[in-house]
Amino acid sequence: MKKTVLLIDDDPLILMDVEAALVDEGFEIIAAGNGTLAIDAFNAHASRIDAVVTDIRIGTGPNGWDIGHHVREAVPSMPLVYMTGDSSHEWEAQGVPNSVMVPKPFVHAQIITALATLMNNPDGK
Numbered sequence: 609m610k611k612t613v614l615l616i617d618d619d620p621l622i623l624m625d626v627e628a629a630l631v632d633e634g635f636e637i638i639a640a641g642n643g644t645l646a647i648d649a650f651n652a653h654a655s656r657i658d659a660v661v662t663d664i665r666i667g668t669g670p671n672g673w674d675i676g677h678h679v680r681e682a683v684p685s686m687p688l689v690y691m692t693g694d695s696s697h698e699w700e701a702q703g704v705p706n707s708v709m710v711p712k713p714f715v716h717a718q719i720i721t722a723l724a725t726l727m728n729n730p731d732g733k
Contacts, residue, residue: 610636611727612653616646616662616675617691622712626661626691629716635723643670647678659687659723664695673702680704687726689719 613635617623620641627637638653640646643666650657660679664672672690679686688704693712695702703709708722 610634611658612636612638612656613723614638614640614646614650614653614657614660614662614679616640616643616660616666616672618642618663618666622663626716626719629720630661630723633720642667643672643675646670646675650675650679650682654682657683657686659689659727661689661691661719661723664690664692664698673698676704676707687723689722689726691719 613630615623615627615637618641623639623641627639630637638649640649646662647670662672662675666672676688679688688707690699690703690707690709691712696709696711699709708726710718710722
């Protein structure tokens with residue numbers, strides 16, 4: 609059975625690029641272009657989402673930190689990968705425990721490895 613990833617980025621090219629890489633690795637993707645759509649998608653499909661990958665700065669509305677906290681309130685063990693070009697220094701203060709930060713620019717293998725690590729070790733050990 610395929611694992612489902614909620615993928616959030618406001619840059620359509622990055623969203624499509626990362627989505628294609630994850631699909632090639634066998635993941636099913638629910639994509640969202642902003643925080644409001646991401647939270648709506650998570651709330652509608654939480655029972656079938658296995659992990660979340662989110663950019664931090666995603667336009668107006670909830671940001672990636674907000675999404676991470678919302679997701680973890682609902683599902684405390686949800687694997688969460690943050691992507692950012694400029695906010696990695698805020699991860700320790702803003703991010704949720706047992707998450708992974710992948711700074712942009714990145715190669716697809718970094719996202720895939722982060723997901724595999726978190727999904728195989730949900731308690732962070």
